[in-house]
Amino acid sequence: MEIKEVFQTKEIKKTLEILEYYQHQCKIIAGGTDLIIQLREGKEKPIALVDISNIEELKEVKETAEWIEIGSAVTFTQIIGISYLQNKLAALVEAAASVGSPQIRNAATIGGNICNASPAADCIPPLLALDAIVVLQRKNIIREMHLEDFITDKGKAALEADELLTKIKFKKLQINQGLGFSKLGFRKALAISKISTAVYIDREQNNRCKEIRIANGALGRCGLREKKVEEYLLEKTLDKTTIHQGGIKLKEEIEKRLHGRSTVAFKKEAVIGVFQKAFKKALECCDTEGSI
Ligand SMILES: Cc1cc2nc3c(=O)[nH]c(=O)nc-3n(C[C@H](O)[C@H](O)[C@H](O)COP(=O)(O)OP(=O)(O)OC[C@H]3O[C@@H](n4cnc5c(N)ncnc54)[C@H](O)[C@@H]3O)c2cc1C
Missing domain, CATH: 3.30.465.10 (Uridine Diphospho-n-acetylenolpyruvylglucosamine Reductase; domain 3)
Structure with missing residues (x-):
């Protein structure tokens, strides 16, 4: 099957009309950095494309x-x-x-x-x-x-x-709330992540963890939250020991999830450092003034 129509719209309304008409036979294209490769490899076979990059x-x-x-x-x-x-x-x-x-x-x-x-x-x-x-x-x-x-x-x-x-x-983030990110890739440029971790912390005045969300990339079938590690860290005092223990808990989770995969030996160790970096950045961000 070949692409027969390429639409370039300037309005959401027009885009939705095209999508409704073609249903599964149409693909949205934005930057095309993923889709063009999938079209070339025959993984996607739409008959129409709708370009949304001018809306x-x-x-x-x-x-x-x-x-x-x-x-x-x-x-x-x-x-x-x-x-x-x-x-x-x-x-x-x-x-x-x-x-x-x-x-x-x-x-x-x-x-x-x-x-x-x-x-x-x-x-x-x-x-x-x-x-x-x-x-x-x-x-x-x-x-x-x-x-x-x-x-x-x-x-x-x-x-x-x-x-x-x-x-x-x-x-928006408030004072005492912080976000940290860390990524481990293979090469400096064009590195698709091998592991990436983001940590959100809401910290109480007494340095207790009021709320925490931890999310990983490249450590499962899709980007996902690490709920067991979050539960473990909730209400704990945020210090060096907690960060260390959090890393160990995460390692155990990854070991279970990636059991049998060739990457498990590397990833279960590497994730500790990536997590701890993201965690420290989130704590530093908690101290940053400003409401965003
Ligand atoms: C050399 C190279 C290096 C890369 N490095 C990285 C990297 O380091 N990290 C990383 O995360 N990614 C990386 N990517 C992947 C890629 O660039 C990203 O995933 C990119 O953000 C996809 O956005 P796009 O606009 O190009 O999407 P497109 O290719 O246009 O679309 C991707 C998919 O999303 C759908 N889509 C797009 N927009 C919408 C919308 N608004 N509503 C509904 N569906 C939509 C399309 O139909 C298609 O299925 C890399 C890609 C290449 C080619």
Whole structure:
């Protein structure tokens, strides 16, 4: 089957009409950095493509009193350039900056990274740690769901054929809340992550852990939360011992999850360092003033 039509729309409404008409025979293309390869390899065989990279509404990043909203067609280069994200959300910027090369980051979008649902997608762990919500739109219906529920398996997201991911939103961070990110790749440039970890901490005045979310990439079939480690760390005093114990607990989880895989020996050890780095950055971020 060949691609017969390529649409380039400037409106969400028009995009949704095209998706409704073609259903499973149409693919959305944003930056094309994943999709073009899948088309070349014959893994995707649509008869139509709809290019969303010129829809201004999808390319906006908005800050409201409580939320940050990132349009699905926002590129990683755009995220890196937003000054108000550099403070409390430096970890998200760091994750964006770690993607591929400058050329890839100029084209690759946050929405494409999420919808492609690769286990190694770098923006997924920080967004899971932020408990981000995805906003999905089809003709006459808008629905929201937690990113955690949206990504269902390796390469799979709970996206209907006629649906468009329009934005990703998450609550702004306050003082005593922090986000940290760390990634281990193989090469400096174009390194698809071997392990990436994001940690969100809400810390009480007495240095107790009020809330924690830990998310990993490339350590399972898709980016996922480490709920057992979170439970273990909840309400503990946040000090060197806790960070160390958290790393050991995570190692045990990875050992169980990756049992039988060739990478288990390396990953179960390496994850400790990656986790501890992300954890320390999250703690430093808790001290940073500012509401984002
Ligand atoms: C050389 C190279 C290096 C890379 N390095 C990294 C890396 O280090 N880290 C990393 O995480 N990724 C990396 N990637 C992968 C890739 O760049 C990202 O996954 C990228 O963010 C995908 O975004 P895109 O806009 O290019 O998506 P596209 O390729 O346009 O689309 C990807 C998928 O998402 C769907 N889609 C896109 N937007 C929407 C939407 N708004 N609503 C519904 N569905 C949508 C498409 O239909 C398609 O199925 C690399 C890729 C290459 C080629």
